[in-house]
Amino acid sequence: MIDIILFWLGCLLVVLGGILDVVAAIGINKFNNFFLRLHAATVGTIGGSVYPLVGIALISLSLDTPPTFKFYVAGVSLVSAAVIALISPAGTHILARAAYKSGEVRPEPIVVDKLAEVDKK
């Protein structure tokens, strides 16, 4: 019984992750500013990669394959999901800060820029 629940939950997570990934890919092409594209990239990494990796781990735990294959694939999937969930937001923040500080990307259109006011003081 628990096998069937795990299997269909994993399938649901994989397909949901694929749909979210396509949505993020459309968004990263439609937005017209680097700082807006960061939001689409977050959808693409967390929704489009961490969810399917957890789903793959659940699917492989529910299959009738030898235990060496089963637990190996589940472990690799869960560890890489954790690595992506920890590393990807940190890397995106580092990149956004560098892009702002170096003046490579102009945040336009903009209403108020509090960071520039802080730097001026």
Place this chain on the structure above:
Amino acid sequence: MVAPEALDYVLPIALILFSSAMILYAYRVFRGPTVPDVVLALDTLVVDLVVIFMLVTLYYENPYLAIGVIPLASWVFLLDIAVAKYLIKVKGGRK
């Protein structure tokens, strides 16, 4: 009992979705006007590649295909740090 033959339909659908997303990301990589845009699109591209590796591993039931996944996931962070350091050190501070 689990119905493993459902995987024959689910995995190709997922592979089609992820491949089309990777094509759209690659379009942004080649078109991106600035360096941070290119690096951001490359990040999402590599992270998608990790998922495709695991899907292919599950499809062929061959564990050797999953060896390179964790180093690939860690490589994203190194790319971000290297490019951020280049942007701040070489391009200089904000004028």
